[in-house]
Amino acid sequence: MSTLSDPLNLSAPRGADAGLTPKQLVAKYGLTVSGRRPGLAQYIKDLWARRHFIVSFATARLVAQYSTAKLGQVWQVVTPLLNCIVYFLVFGLILGNKSIPNYVPWLCIGVFIFQFIQSAVQSGTRSISDNLGLIRALHFPRAALPIAFTIIQLQQLLISMVVLVGIVLASGIMPAVTWTLVVPTLLLLCLFNTGIALVMARIGAKTSDMAQLMPFILRTWMYLSGVFYSIEGNIKSWPRWIQIIADVNPASVYMDLIRFAFDPTDFNRGALPPHVWAIGIAWALVAFLLGFVYFWKAEEQYGRG
Template sequence: MSTAADPAGTAELAAMAERHGLSRSSARPELPGYLRELWSRRQFIVSYARARTYAMYAGARLGSVWQVLTPLLNAAVYYLAFGVLLGTKNGIPNYPAFLICGMFVFTYTQRSMTEGSRAISLNMSLIRTLHFPRATLPLAYVVNELNQMAVSMGILFLLVGFTDGVSLKWFLVIPALALQTMFNIGMTLIFARLGTFVSDISQLLPFVTRTWLYASGIFFSIPDKLAALDAPPWVIHLLALNPITAYIDIVRRALLDQHEQHQLPYAWPIAAAWAVIALVGGFIYFWRAEDRYGRG
């Protein structure tokens, strides 16, 4: 009789394993130990992110040049569609930098979430072969997007430097992107777990992020639009709670000297709060399913 159908036999084997210090290889580790093990894999996370970056452009004739061309072409399309055809650039100083700043910040979060939602499902063979903290995979996807964001910010620095000049306020970009990276890690972990057990998430996410794109003040000034609509003051406070809106606003504050009239209220506290909530909540949510990844 098999032990699977014999509870007594199963209990006896479990007791024997415990006496000899054995444990289930798929058991979820305690959170402190999981964090230590994850930290020990930091070199793997960085190396895997670099490999993904290389693989993304390996088949293209221009190779990694597309890291520069892709964000610039996206910004050019949106500038033509919204800035020129719809006239959203009116009343906004240095609108190209205003638009590109919003696009780069939004794309960093959007791609982290959409790519990270497939981090587990696309690596099932690796997960079923080797034992390692599964969170290393979503984290590597975020590091990959952070590398892309670094290239994009270099382009933005050149644009702003030529148009507005260099300023010491640029150093505020560092804490701004650090907060956004914390937020991205948390959201990527959430959608990595969801994407593992709900395969339709990866199909639904583009529609969600596209709606988020149009509601985040990337192409227009939210205070200006609300003033034109004669909206009550509480509306702008409500819209300012959008995490992407907050991250875009604090990066624009750091880079654009004439952004004061378009600033949103409490952007820094909101950005910090979302970073902590997403990182802590997302990590715990992902970790609680650690022993379920790779099954089935």
């Protein structure tokens, strides 16, 4: 065997190593396969050790994202507000949603929350394929990338939430104890988004066309999630199985939790059914845990081929 195909010259050991097979030499000197996937516990430990890199990377990308625009990071707030105006003109004025009190804040909450989900999924889908140079140049847990891009979207949402609070107050809704529920809801939503982003990152790394398909899938999901209309008021006469699917739709669940937190009247019901919180917690834990394991399973494949 030539030295080109065997750079460590394991096929011709000398001295004390004479007579040992390549496998025995590897075991003796503790050699490992380059890029080998670590165990799940070690992977989590490595990922935690790079938490500062993840946050710094996310912050740097967020700043660079709007560096060429004259308004800079103002677009983080302007974009969802413009979407709210368009949806209000169509669904609030032209089509009319008079059955929903405080429709403007109700609509803005739906737009802001779904945009958070949509952006996390889209950026997660491209997180591996758009950063192959970084992946091939440096050794780090690849899950850091979809997690970092989810943090970017969270930072944008937090800035938008300041404007959202202003819209809610301007609509005559006064602060209440239920506003504190916004924090745990956003934490659950972050876990859910991270899990979905990890799943889509693995799929997007192998199927580049997925990035082109995702906008259509997300647009359909948005129209079915009650962002600008009340689902309950439109599917009462539909088959029971359709109503169940609508009830467990994660986007609808998290929007309902935020809407109820800001406006406890919640469409004159006064309270959310207990199962809404249960569904929200279940979606967050299942999506995050399954998404993390699913992504980790293909760790050694990212950036190759």
